[in-house]
Amino acid sequence: MAGNVLVFTEHTESDFRKVSYEAVSSGADLAAQLGGTVTAVAWPGAPGDATQRLAAFGAQKVIVFEGGSPEYAPDAQVEAALAAQETAEADVLIFPATVHGQELAARVGARLKAAVGSEVLEMGVQDGQVEVVRALYGGKVRAKVRYEGAPVVLTVRPNTFGAEKKEAAGERVTLSWPEVEEKGRVVDIQKSEATRPELTEADVVVSGGRGVGSAEGFKVLEELADVLGAAIGASRAAVDAGWRPQSEQVGQTGKVVTPKLYIACGISGSIQHWAGMSGSKCVVGINKDPQAPIFSRADYGIVGDLFEVVPELTKQLKEIKGQS
Amino acid sequence: MQEKEVEVKLVVAVKQVPDTEASIRIAPGEAKIDLSGVNMILNPYDEYAIEEALRLRDAHGGEVWAVTVGPDAAVDVLRTAIAMGVNDAVHIKAADVLDPLATAMLLADQVKQMGFDLLLFGKMAIDDAQMMVGPMVAELLSVPVVTRVSKLEVTDGRLKAERDVEGGRETLEAPLPAVVTAEKGLNEPRYPSLKGKMMAKKKVIETVEAGEVEVREKIVGLNYPPSRSGTKILGEGVDAVPELVRIIRDELKLV
Numbered sequence: 001m002a003g004n005v006l007v008f009t010e011h012t013e014s015d016f017r018k019v020s021y022e023a024v025s026s027g028a029d030l031a032a033q034l035g036g037t038v039t040a041v042a043w044p045g046a047p048g049d050a051t052q053r054l055a056a057f058g059a060q061k062v063i064v065f066e067g068g069s070p071e072y073a074p075d076a077q078v079e080a081a082l083a084a085q086e087t088a089e090a091d092v093l094i095f096p097a098t099v100h101g102q103e104l105a106a107r108v109g110a111r112l113k114a115a116v117g118s119e120v121l122e123m124g125v126q127d128g129q130v131e132v133v134r135a136l137y138g139g140k141v142r143a144k145v146r147y148e149g150a151p152v153v154l155t156v157r158p159n160t161f162g163a164e165k166k167e168a169a170g171e172r173v174t175l176s177w178p179e180v181e182e183k184g185r186v187v188d189i190q191k192s193e194a195t196r197p198e199l200t201e202a203d204v205v206v207s208g209g210r211g212v213g214s215a216e217g218f219k220v221l222e223e224l225a226d227v228l229g230a231a232i233g234a235s236r237a238a239v240d241a242g243w244r245p246q247s248e249q250v251g252q253t254g255k256v257v258t259p260k261l262y263i264a265c266g267i268s269g270s271i272q273h274w275a276g277m278s279g280s281k282c283v284v285g286i287n288k289d290p291q292a293p294i295f296s297r298a299d300y301g302i303v304g305d306l307f308e309v310v311p312e313l314t315k316q317l318k319e320i321k322g323q324s
Numbered sequence: 325m326q327e328k329e330v331e332v333k334l335v336v337a338v339k340q341v342p343d344t345e346a347s348i349r350i351a352p353g354e355a356k357i358d359l360s361g362v363n364m365i366l367n368p369y370d371e372y373a374i375e376e377a378l379r380l381r382d383a384h385g386g387e388v389w390a391v392t393v394g395p396d397a398a399v400d401v402l403r404t405a406i407a408m409g410v411n412d413a414v415h416i417k418a419a420d421v422l423d424p425l426a427t428a429m430l431l432a433d434q435v436k437q438m439g440f441d442l443l444l445f446g447k448m449a450i451d452d453a454q455m456m457v458g459p460m461v462a463e464l465l466s467v468p469v470v471t472r473v474s475k476l477e478v479t480d481g482r483l484k485a486e487r488d489v490e491g492g493r494e495t496l497e498a499p500l501p502a503v504v505t506a507e508k509g510l511n512e513p514r515y516p517s518l519k520g521k522m523m524a525k526k527k528v529i530e531t532v533e534a535g536e537v538e539v540r541e542k543i544v545g546l547n548y549p550p551s552r553s554g555t556k557i558l559g560e561g562v563d564a565v566p567e568l569v570r571i572i573r574d575e576l577k578l579v
Contacts, residue, residue: 099471103469103471110459110461110463110464113425116456117541118456126544136357136451136453137342138450140549141547143546145541145543148542187495189492190493190494191492198490203578249508253450253508261572261578284568296555299552299553300558300568301555304562305561309564313565316565320569
């Protein structure tokens with residue numbers, strides 16, 4: 001195994017997604033352990049200074065494409081990814097664990113007959129083989145998984161790996177965009193109102209459960225989220241009751257979130273919910289019921305009515321922000 | 325007279341997984357999970373895939389097949405699928421330790437023989453959470469795939485699917501045959517009826533032995549996740565707020 005690592009990025013209109021920098025940075029660490037080089041891939045439509053941006057997080061080479069449009073073209077992306085793998089002579093391919101990234105990783109993995117690991121928590125090398133840590137059974141168990149030989153396809157979730165600045169050469173490698181007729185087509189894209197950060201990328205998540213009581217009840221949580229720049233999450237109970245959209249559900253049958261701070265309001269804290277937020281650095285539970293399971297697992301707890309505690313918290317945080 | 329829709333062949337790939345309520349134990353001294361006594365269920369996301377297939381069958385005519393890869397006991401999830409209303413099922417008998425590529429290759433071989441207009445999966449299996457097998461099978465068969473679908477329409481040999489992606493919601497179209505993976509919210513899965521359960525019990529399910537597949541993934545260690553040091557109760561009601569504000573400001577440095 002030559003030990004070269006290829007990292008795929010994802011971007012918005014203005015920048016690469018944070019997970020892209022995290023993937024490049026952690027990919028560079030893995031390449032160093034394997035004794036290979038790390039190459040990043042920027043898709044058509046990426047920021048013009050993609051090379052510099054990705055080099056700042058350790059990309060020794062950056063593959064960019066000539067031709068191709070910024071429109072989502074999954075079939076062409078598969079072929080382009082395979083071309084990039086060949087150019088980089090990559091043994092390990094890392095994708096962001098986004099909806100598009102995860103789907104692409106699987107398709108490229110199938111074509112390469114690769115060993116695959118989704119949403120890895122750690123990446124390393126043992127006895128010359130790639131070894132990762134993954135969560136199984138909704139986070140109830142963590143497995144050390146070793147992959148025999150290459151290629152290996154991995155995906156990384158936002159906020160799992162740090163994005164460390166490490167200057168690298170960022171040599172620009174240009175490939176031509178493959179001419180592929182897409183099997184399907186995108187007929188519509190509804191952009192979500194970007195007033196709040198993406199749930200899976202947010203530093204702070206304010207989450208509500210059964211105790212919030214109604215759709216209107218989430219207003220106090222939204223006000224807290226606004227002052228903290230937080231995303232809104234919800235328990236299964238709140239989603240099933242129709243108070244919040246499915247896209248906000250956190251848990252074993254919802255999203256997995258990894259913020260610095262997770263504030264669980266009126267959430268009892270079932271093991272299925274815990275599976276979705278146990279990767280949070282700090283968990284605060286606010287609940288009326290002192291016996292709620294959240295109070296045996298959260299880092300901090302406040303026993304009380306969320307409709308009193310949350311507005312007071314919002315008010316005091318606003319005052320601090322006003323002073324600074 | 326209204327023209328009858330062309331009948332569709334729907335195949336749903338399902339998996340047997342431990343109940344979400346189950347506590348998972350690591351076998352002492354081994355890198356293995358001890359599943360003895362653990363209640364096994366149909367993967368929850370697969371229920372959405374089955375329900376959608378049943379609805380499409382009822383709207384267009386045709387039939388729904390379920391297929392699974394797994395050990396002897398995995399046949400139970402096929403019986404659950406039949407009890408929900410699936411017409412027929414195939415059990416690909418294989419060791420319980422496979423990786424996504426191996427599973428995808430076994431499934432791809434099987435469904436290619438069976439033929440399908442639409443092949444449905446749950447968006448992920450809740451045990452190994454790989455989210456890989458559905459799109460891998462699509463790629464192995466060179467058919468279009470849309471993952472994490474929360475709204476689906478099928479008309480005139482094409483599908484139209486909606487899904488949430490980071491930053492928005494996409495609507496995609498693709499020709500059949502195709503693969504989709506089902507997100508929660510796609511529908512409200514039905515419960516198996518009593519009659520369905522009776523039928524499922526009696527049904528003779530075809531079994532095929534899995535071919536040789538290479539597995540390159542090996543679990544070399546298992547641990548329980550690091551436990552938190554326990555909850556520090558900051559107090560009751562609004563009186564506890566200043567301490568939480570201090571933690572958010574001084575320790576977490578988030579304001």
